[in-house]
Amino acid sequence: AQKVTQAQTEISVVEKEDVTLDCVYETRDTTYYLFWYKQPPSGELVFLIRRNSFDEQNEISGRYSWNFQKSTSSFNFTITASQVVDSAVYFCALSENTGGGNKLTFGTGTQLKVEL
Amino acid sequence: DTGVSQDPRHKITKRGQNVTFRCDPISEHNRLYWYRQTLGQGPEFLTYFQNEAQLEKSRLLSDRFSAERPKGSFSTLEIQRTEQGDSAMYLCASTTTRATGETQYFGPGTRLLVL
Numbered sequence: 001a002q003k004v005t006q007a008q009t010e011i012s013v014v015e016k017e018d019v020t021l022d023c024v025y026e027t028r029d030t031t032y033y034l035f036w037y038k039q040p041p042s043g044e045l046v047f048l049i050r051r052n053s054f055d056e057q058n059e060i061s062g063r064y065s066w067n068f069q070k071s072t073s074s075f076n077f078t079i080t081a082s083q084v085v086d087s088a089v090y091f092c093a094l095s096e097n098t099g100g101g102n103k104l105t106f107g108t109g110t111q112l113k114v115e116l
Numbered sequence: 117d118t119g120v121s122q123d124p125r126h127k128i129t130k131r132g133q134n135v136t137f138r139c140d141p142i143s144e145h146n147r148l149y150w151y152r153q154t155l156g157q158g159p160e161f162l163t164y165f166q167n168e169a170q171l172e173k174s175r176l177l178s179d180r181f182s183a184e185r186p187k188g189s190f191s192t193l194e195i196q197r198t199e200q201g202d203s204a205m206y207l208c209a210s211t212t213t214r215a216t217g218e219t220q221y222f223g224p225g226t227r228l229l230v231l
Contacts, residue, residue: 004158035219043205045159045222091158095218101172102211102218103149106158 002027002096006107013082013114021077021110023092029053033095034068034075035104040088051075082114118143120210120223128229129198136194137226141210148191149220150183152176153205165191166213198230 003026013019025034036048049059051068059066063080079086089111093104121140129135141148147166151159162181163173167188177183180198185191195202205227209220 033218037222042224043227044224045207045209047219047221050219093158101147101149101164101166102220103161103164103172104151104159104220106160108156108158 002029002094002105004092004094004105004107006092006110008110009108010111010113013112015084015114015116016081018078018080019082019112019114021079021090021092021112023075023077023107025073025075025092025094027073027094027096029096031097033102035093035095036066036075036077037091037093037106038088039091039109045091048077079112082112084114084116087112087114120208120221122206122208122223122226124226125224126227126229128231130231131198131200133198134194134196135198135228136192137206137208137228139191139193139208139210139223141190141208142221145210145212145221146188147211147213147218148185149209149211150191150193151207151209153207153225154203159205159207162193195228198228200230203228203230 005024032053034051037045065078067076089109091109093106095102123138149164150162153159165185180196183193205225207225209222211218211220
């Protein structure tokens with residue numbers, strides 16, 4: 001069975017600090033996708049990034065960057081120069097192809113609090 | 117492009133009552149997923165549809181739960197004889213199989229509280 005572990009339950013930083021959210025996954029699939037979603041207090045899950053298991057290039061999007069390392073089964077997320085608006089729960093997820101569908105297995109999330 | 121919408125956003129009910137939630141996916145998205153999220157946890161898969169066909173159901177989906185997507189567009193999730201343990205956020209997501217590597221786009225969710 002697939003599993004996603006987000007060991008950090010809660011992280012508190014001061015605005016402008018850099019912060020890294022860890023994600024470790026387990027799967028027997030050779031082809032899979034990894035995702036990060038943001039869940040602000042309103043509750044809606046906001047898609048941030050999708051990464052194919054065959055593409056280990058790191059990606060940067062503005063203040064966000066992602067480090068995918070297949071050798072350690074990790075897909076970590078870094079926010080540079082954090083802002084108060086980054087405060088949210090962040091979920092890492094792994095897709096599993098079952099009978100044609102691609103259901104997501106989520107970690108338990110990391111609550112990020114960015115304070116002034 | 118209109119996002120996924122869910123109705124109602126909040127529902128309070130008494131134990132034993134039936135409730136029904138609706139999800140309207142992004143237009144032309146042929147796959148629709150339902151997830152349940154309890155406090156402090158990540159969302160857990162319940163079921164998914166490709167067009168109008170329900171192709172997989174989780175063991176979490178007891179006999180009291182039923183989902184439909186009659187015309188391959190909107191979907192409903194009904195819970196009969198609600199129990200306090202059903203209190204959770206119910207999330208709907210949609211995607212299209214035409215894109216390489218599905219990205220599921222989520223709605224705002226329906227928060228259910230069973231008293």
